[in-house]
Amino acid sequence: MSVHVDLKQLSFVKRGEHRLQGLVFVTALLDEKGNVVTAKEGRMDLELTEATFARLTHTGVNARLSLEAPPGTYRLREVVQEVVHGKISASNQNVEIPK
Numbered sequence: 001m002s003v004h005v006d007l008k009q010l011s012f013v014k015r016g017e018h019r020l021q022g023l024v025f026v027t028a029l030l031d032e033k034g035n036v037v038t039a040k041e042g043r044m045d046l047e048l049t050e051a052t053f054a055r056l057t058h059t060g061v062n063a064r065l066s067l068e069a070p071p072g073t074y075r076l077r078e079v080v081q082e083v084v085h086g087k088i089s090a091s092n093q094n095v096e097i098p099k
Contacts, residue, residue: 001027003063003078007056011084012048019053021046022083027065029074029095037074038067071099 003025012019023046028039042065048056074097079090 001065001067001076001078003065003080004060005063005080006060007053010082012046012053013084017049019046019048019050020084023063024081024083025063025065026079026081027067028077029067029069030077031072031074034075038069040065040067069097071097073097 005023007021010021012021014020023044025042025044026039027042029037031037042063044061044063046061074095076093076095077090078092079088081088
């Protein structure tokens with residue numbers, strides 16, 4: 001699972017020469033009945049210099065999480081929460097793990 005985050009949409013806290021923000025990722029595979037088959041949580045803590053902040057504001061950042069599940073058709077649910085203000089974004093996608 002790969003998630004692209006557009007940093008232009010986030011608020012950062014400035015501390016000294018750095019801009020701070022945290023992202024919490026929760027990824028889950030749900031079966032056809034909506035039951036969680038597997039899930040994982042990850043966190044990305046950003047402490048960016050002005051130069052890095054300027055560069056990543058244009059390119060964004062990518063986060064990757066791996067899940068293991070038996071072959072089948074699932075709904076992939078991704079929830080991302082930013083730490084500074086607690087805003088949440090979520091997406092759903094149907095996925096198939098082949099045999």
